[in-house]
Amino acid sequence: MSAASCLHTEDQFLCSICLDVFTHPVSTPCGHNFCKSCIINHWDVKVPYDCPNCKEVFKTRPELKVNTFISEMVSQFRQSAQHEASSSSSEQQVSKPGEVPCDVCIGTKLKARKSCQVCLVSYCKTHLKPHLTMTGLKRHQLMDPVENLEGRMCEKHDKLLELFCKNDQMCVCVMCSVTDHKTHNVVPLREGYEVKKAKLGKTEAEIQQMIQKRRLKVAEFKQSVELSKKNADREMAEGVQVFSALMETVERCLNNLMDTIKEKQKETEEQAEGFIKELQQEISELEKRSSEVKKLSRSEDHLHLLQNITSLNTAPPTKNWTGVGVHPPSYEGTVVRAVKQLKETLSEQMKKLFEAELKRVQQYEVDLTLDPDTAHPALILSDDGKQVHCGDEEKNLPDNLERFSKYTIVSSKQSFSSGRFYFEVQVKGKTDWDLGVARESINRKGDITLTPQDGLWTIWLRNENEYKALADPPVDLSLQSGPEKVGVFVDYEEGLVSFYDIDAAALIYSFTGCSFTEKLYPYFEPCSNDGGKNSAPLIISPVRQTE
Missing domain, CATH: 1.20.5 (Single alpha-helices involved in coiled-coils or other helix-helix interfaces)
Structure with missing residues (x-):
């Protein structure tokens, strides 16, 4: 399209065949004007010869006359239109990367203002004017500028995709709606x-x-x-x-x-x-x-x-050297005594180190209460849920899924699936006990193997002085004296479970490299009463910060 697009309301200067400003305008016998090449091409393929406007039929091919008046008016209009187009183009923005350019502009492409869904062309402000002024073009459907207008045509029927099929979730044309999608729920594109x-x-x-x-x-x-x-x-x-x-x-x-x-x-x-x-x-x-x-x-x-x-x-005065001698000093035990002194010094420093570590982990104290719904029927819990010991006989309790039925075990109400937590348990006066953490899915009704592979990270006491960390295989623990209070620290993400002797401020044992994927429950087993020898309770104690 040429500068004719700058026309305001001068429709009479447009050829009805090419919709552009007249080029070499000629008149037919019926008085209508066309571009000379347009009417000649029309009559080359159209027989009998007729007027494209009024449809008057001519028996013979008419002789075309140059319309000098129209030619002069078109010449003046072209000059005015070119000046207006030049002025208008300077006010418009040049198309930038990512913006839709005008399809009509030659050379420098201006930014498109609208796209025509009929012409399948995008227009800048100047070239859009015919669609805003000409009666025929006003009926065309305009939209915000988009690229690839050809992609908006149905490949099968070559018609505009103006409907949407809800069944197939795709855009269709009018022909598609009455053929392939006849029974589907088809709505207008806007809907x-x-x-x-x-x-x-x-x-x-x-x-x-x-x-x-x-x-x-x-x-x-x-x-x-x-x-x-x-x-x-x-x-x-x-x-x-x-x-x-x-x-x-x-x-x-x-x-x-x-x-x-x-x-x-x-x-x-x-x-x-x-x-x-x-x-x-x-x-x-x-x-x-x-x-x-x-x-x-x-x-x-x-x-x-x-x-x-x-x-x-007479002999000169001399000393009797018979019993005199030099005896080399004994060094036996010198190194041993030095190492023993070093060990004592290192033990003091190790104690200070463990005290500092214990102080840090105690900051992660959690408030635990024992869960009666998990307690073995022989266990007796205090009203506040902080103490547990084993009775002489089993109570008649509901055998719910959470309850431990074979071993004298109880877990806390609280569970943990991330972060760090710490708690302390008094074990004073007991001859047997188990302590640690257990994953949620451990067997509560049958045999339990106290190993990390079966979801338990624990230490125990048996026969008053036999301490073990129940790893796989179990590890014998050599403790100078039995702990009266045990601290348990867990770092879920780090995969760490550590046990501390609180009074001695010493590390008892650590499980490292653990892989936790479930909730963890603090785990308590006071073991059997043993005729009163092991009647002392396990007591969840509040943390007393070490000095």
Whole structure:
């Protein structure tokens, strides 16, 4: 389409065949005007010859006359239209990447304002004017500019996709609605659009909510990383401090050991040197006397020998060395005593270290109460749900799914599926007990193997002094004294279950590398009464922070 699109209301300057401004306008005998090439092409394929406007039929091909008046008016109009189009184009925006360009613009493409669903063409403001002014074009359906207008045509019937089939969830044309989709629920495109748009609004809201949740999760992860970094820095600083102190202690003990040995060696050397000096002095005196005796024995002077022999017969004063000796010092036990001292020093530092660790895990204390619906019928629970011991006979209780039926076990009401938690249990006065955590799905009605593979992470006491961590295989625990209160700490994500002797501020045992996938329940087994020997209860105790 040319600059004729700039026409305001001058429909008379448009050829009714090409809908463009006249080019070499000619008149037919009936008085209608056309482009010369348009009417010639029309009559080349149309016989008998007729007027495209009024349909008057001519017996012979009419002789065409140039309409000079129309030619002059068209010439003036073209100049005016070109000027107007040039001015209008300068005011419009050039199409940018991602925007729909005008299909009619030659050279620089302006931004399209509308797309015609009939012409399948997108128009800028200038080239859109005929659709806003011409009677025939006003009936065309306009829409916001879109690309690929050909894709809006039915491939099968070459008609506009202006309906929506709800059954097949697809856009169809009028022909499709009476053929392939005849029995389907077909609605106008706008109705389908409104329904889908409403769903999109809901979907968008859901997506925004998902985005927000994920942003919060990102913030949570960043906060976790920052917290982890702070904890790591703290642990490394404490580790450097502890091991530096340990190395200083070891070095100090080693230096003390070396000094002790060197001191003994020095004393031995000094004693030997004193004896040697004294002996050498006596040897010197004896050698001198020996020389005098030898000289006198060679004398031929009778008087001289007799006068001096008495003084030479008397031995010079000397020490009796028979019982004198240098005994090398005994070093047996020196290293052992040094290591024992080191061990005592390290034990003190280890205790301080465990006290600090225990103080940290105690911050994750949870308030637990025993669940009577899980308790074995022989167990007796306190009213506040904090104590449990085994009675002499079983009560008649409902055998619900949660209840442990074969072993004297009870779990807490509270469960945990993430994070960290800590609790303390008094075991004072008992000869047998089990403590730990159990996953939700453990067998509550039959045999239970107390191993992590079967979902239990526990330690136990048997026969007053036999302590074990029930790993696979079980681990014997060598404890200097039996704990009276046991602390249990669980880090779900880390896969860690640790047991502490509260009074000794010592670590009893840790299960590491555990894989938790279910809820975890604190687990208590006071074991049988044993004729009153094991009648003391297990007591869930409030945490008393270590000093």
